[in-house]
Amino acid sequence: MSEPRAHPDPAFALLELYEAALPQVYGYLLPRCGDRAQAEELTSETFLAAVQAARNGGQVSTPWLIGIARHKLIDHWRRRERERRGLRLLHEDPLTDPWDTEVDALHAHAVLAQLSAHHRSALTLRYLDGLPVAEVATHLGRTVHAAEALLTRARTAFRRAHNGGRQ
Structure with missing residues (x-):
């Protein structure tokens, strides 16, 4: 052998x-x-x-x-x-889409780092990678409605973290 x-x-x-x-x-x-x-x-x-x-x-x-x-x-x-292009933030005006105002990229990354992994993933896929909600849902293994709800919660968490805990 x-x-x-x-x-x-x-x-x-x-x-x-x-x-x-x-x-x-x-x-x-x-x-x-x-x-x-x-x-x-x-x-x-x-x-x-x-x-x-x-x-x-x-x-x-x-x-x-x-x-x-x-x-x-x-x-x-x-x-x-x-x-x-993709890093956007809620403006003080509640009628404005929160992602229409550009923010400092470093600050936005710091705020994203404070979020939970699933919120950070949803926001990154949707706003940084520019994927439609249906593709975000696919990547996250969720239904479209569940992805929309997750994005809503993630935007709220981002706003709250950006504003230092204030709504």
């Missing part, structure tokens, strides 16, 4: 490519991000995708990495735009 043989992790083969491609990938991202920390984050995400692709038998090359970096950058821009 033969001994079992260990197969090397194909991700190790990426080390040489990493050394050669890192300046190109980072160099592609940095001027487009304008932020070193964000370019570094997107570069690491790109190489993590390369490791996963190599483990799944994919062929990884520098042009492939640049393409993945481009997709990571586009995803970053989309997230940032959703945050700018």
Whole structure:
């Protein structure tokens, strides 16, 4: 009977490519991000995708990495735009839709962090991701009516947390 043989992790083969491609990938991202920390984050995400692709038998090359970096950058821009567009807050006027007035994104994230997970999930899916209520319901495993009720409670909780406990 033969001994079992260990197969090397194909991700190790990426080390040489990493050394050669890192300046190109980072160099592609940095001027487009304008932020070193964000370019570094997107570069690491790109190489993590390369490791996963190599483990799944994919062929990884520098042009492939640049393409993945481009997709990571586009995803970053989309997230940032959703945050700018989607974060809305109840205005003092009770006749105004609570999500029509833009709020400071950092404050809104802090308020969202105070909410329960199901309230935070519902608000994020509906207002940050821009999903219709029916899709929010599907993602949360609820009926449309239950999702509407959850969103109503979540908006009330958001308002209350934003106003420091006052209604």
